Amino acid sequence: xxxxVTDADGAPFWRYAAQGELRVQTCADCAExxxxxxxxxxxxxxxxxxxxxxxxxxxxxxxxxxxxxLLPDYAAQAPYNVIVVELTDAPRIRLIGNLVPEANxxxxxxxxxxxxxxxxxxxxxxxxxxxxxxxxxx
Amino acid sequence: MxxxxxxxxxxxxVGIGQTPFAKRLPEDERTLACRxxxxxxxxxxxxxxxxxxxxxxxxEETDEVELAKAVGLxxxxxxxxxxxxxxxxxxxxxHLAAAxxxxxxxxxxxxxxxxxxxxxxxxxxxxxxxxxxxxxTRPFGLLRPADxxxxxxxxxxxxxxxxRDHLFNVALACRNRANQNPxxxxxxxxxxxxxxxxxxxxxxxxxxxxxxxxxxxxxxxVIVSAERARDCRRRPVYVHSAAQGLPAQHxxxxxxxxxxxxxxxxxxxxxxxxxxxxxxPADVDVAQIYDAFTPLVPLSLxxxxxxxxxxxxxxxxxxxxxxxxxxxxxxxxxGLSEAYVHGFNLINEGVKxxxxxxxxxxxxxxxxxxxxxxxxxxxxxxxxx
Ligand SMILES: [Zn+2]
Numbered sequence: 129x130x131x132x133v134t135d136a137d138g139a140p141f142w143r144y145a146a147q148g149e150l151r152v153q154t155c156a157d158c159a160e161x162x163x164x165x166x167x168x169x170x171x172x173x174x175x176x177x178x179x180x181x182x183x184x185x186x187x188x189x190x191x192x193x194x195x196x197x198l199l200p201d202y203a204a205q206a207p208y209n210v211i212v213v214e215l216t217d218a219p220r221i222r223l224i225g226n227l228v229p230e231a232n233x234x235x236x237x238x239x240x241x242x243x244x245x246x247x248x249x250x251x252x253x254x255x256x257x258x259x260x261x262x263x264x265x266x
Numbered sequence: 267m268x269x270x271x272x273x274x275x276x277x278x279x280v281g282i283g284q285t286p287f288a289k290r291l292p293e294d295e296r297t298l299a300c301r302x303x304x305x306x307x308x309x310x311x312x313x314x315x316x317x318x319x320x321x322x323x324x325x326e327e328t329d330e331v332e333l334a335k336a337v338g339l340x341x342x343x344x345x346x347x348x349x350x351x352x353x354x355x356x357x358x359x360x361h362l363a364a365a366x367x368x369x370x371x372x373x374x375x376x377x378x379x380x381x382x383x384x385x386x387x388x389x390x391x392x393x394x395x396x397x398x399x400x401x402x403t404r405p406f407g408l409l410r411p412a413d414x415x416x417x418x419x420x421x422x423x424x425x426x427x428x429x430r431d432h433l434f435n436v437a438l439a440c441r442n443r444a445n446q447n448p449x450x451x452x453x454x455x456x457x458x459x460x461x462x463x464x465x466x467x468x469x470x471x472x473x474x475x476x477x478x479x480x481x482x483x484x485x486x487x488v489i490v491s492a493e494r495a496r497d498c499r500r501r502p503v504y505v506h507s508a509a510q511g512l513p514a515q516h517x518x519x520x521x522x523x524x525x526x527x528x529x530x531x532x533x534x535x536x537x538x539x540x541x542x543x544x545x546x547p548a549d550v551d552v553a554q555i556y557d558a559f560t561p562l563v564p565l566s567l568x569x570x571x572x573x574x575x576x577x578x579x580x581x582x583x584x585x586x587x588x589x590x591x592x593x594x595x596x597x598x599x600x601g602l603s604e605a606y607v608h609g610f611n612l613i614n615e616g617v618k619x620x621x622x623x624x625x626x627x628x629x630x631x632x633x634x635x636x637x638x639x640x641x642x643x644x645x646x647x648x649x650x651x
Contacts, residue, residue, distance in 0.1 A: 129405065130400075130404045130405045131405060132401035132402075132405050133397070133398055133400070133401055134398065134401055135398040135401075138398065138401055138402075142401075163402075163523060164399065164402050164517070164523070170515065189421060189522065190417050190418070190420045190421035190424070190522065191417070191420060192408070192413050192416040192417050192420060192469045192470060192471070193467070193469065193470035194407060194408075194409065194410070194412075194413050194416075194468075194469045194470075195466065195467045195468060195469065195470070198407075198409055198410075199409060202407045202409060205407075207467070207470070208407055210406050210407050210408045210413065210417070212417060212421075212522050220525060221523075222522050222523060223402075224402060224403050224406050224408055224520075225406050226406050226407065235407055240470070245420070245421070245424045258405060258406075
């Protein structure tokens, strides 16, 4: 499987995720959250930011079900889902992830025909510190 | 210069060239590039030594030095490369048109050579998955352009009621035109609705026929001033308007990170394109719309103003995209059924239509829109005869 290759801007996201926390970069001057993380605030041009902790709640904005040919590790789990989650606490931010029955389940463990746009989801974290998503009301 | 300031009608495409298109060609990319460029110059009746400007894509692997040396170009005073994959296609012509209009050069050649049919696919190479922006997408298995565009397509279908039948209409129009074009890879292979609906998934909601062809091939075109064009061998095809588009807060091919992901780069390019044109979408006789994936066509139809927001799917109904329809598109077969050479075949097809020599000719076509990759920073041309 591919692991995130981080840069200076993105590293805090992954550090917090490894601790089981979902945080987004937020401007320390105008309080506007932004994603992906970057050096400067596009609203007020401030270079100062902080990492705001979120509830981890969101809704499915869209999803796909990839089929092979894929990279071997992913092909082995296909068909699996990839979802985009719109965050409840920061509606302008959408994160990519996977809908799974439980944190450490395989990528393809959730039946694709049960995925719905608009479904409420909750962030969980697998043993590798990767954020995953489960249905808020399974 | 006639037609007012800027690029409007100041330059014309006077030569086009291409190699055969195939899943596998024996020659390498550099050789194919040389063949396409020489064919385009021959079509224009211009000697290689007169070329003083070049433009191509950043992903083009035959660089200016190799090309100029191999085919015997003159002293170059302008050369340009455009980023963002297929989003750069029309901008190669636009850069040359601007350079020639501004007096930086006199004879420009744009080209693209690609061995994607027999060469490696970038997404099969694990190390190519690892640039840092990919940290937000690849680990979760969103690996290929098809996956990235399928995500947008699913949301589009959900929000506006577009259906797989609408996407099929796009695939079918391209295939029908390819069936009329002996140079097209899908020349002798008709498509049916049943074939489409029962084909294998690539990334749901996109199936096999929603995806462009992997192709080996190269194309080129030659641009000169309108004044010079009058003395060339072929009927000039004027660059009437040209634009690039990189919307505020856009992000690569995963622009679900914008405030409004369903208004993509085409909307930005279109605003500039129409502002500098003497005509409107209603005046366009034929369009070559970038079709690496079928959903890009309804999204572009909206962006370039052929219909309202959310109406791109319904626009495809009733044979609208076919010859004789409201807006014939991709009349050579497009990336879906002629060849996928990063959209350059759409430029040359636009020129063929306005010369009146296309294999699926739109009678009396005098205006043609050509677009580049949508979902990525893009570019577009309005051509007229
Ligand atoms: Zn700010």
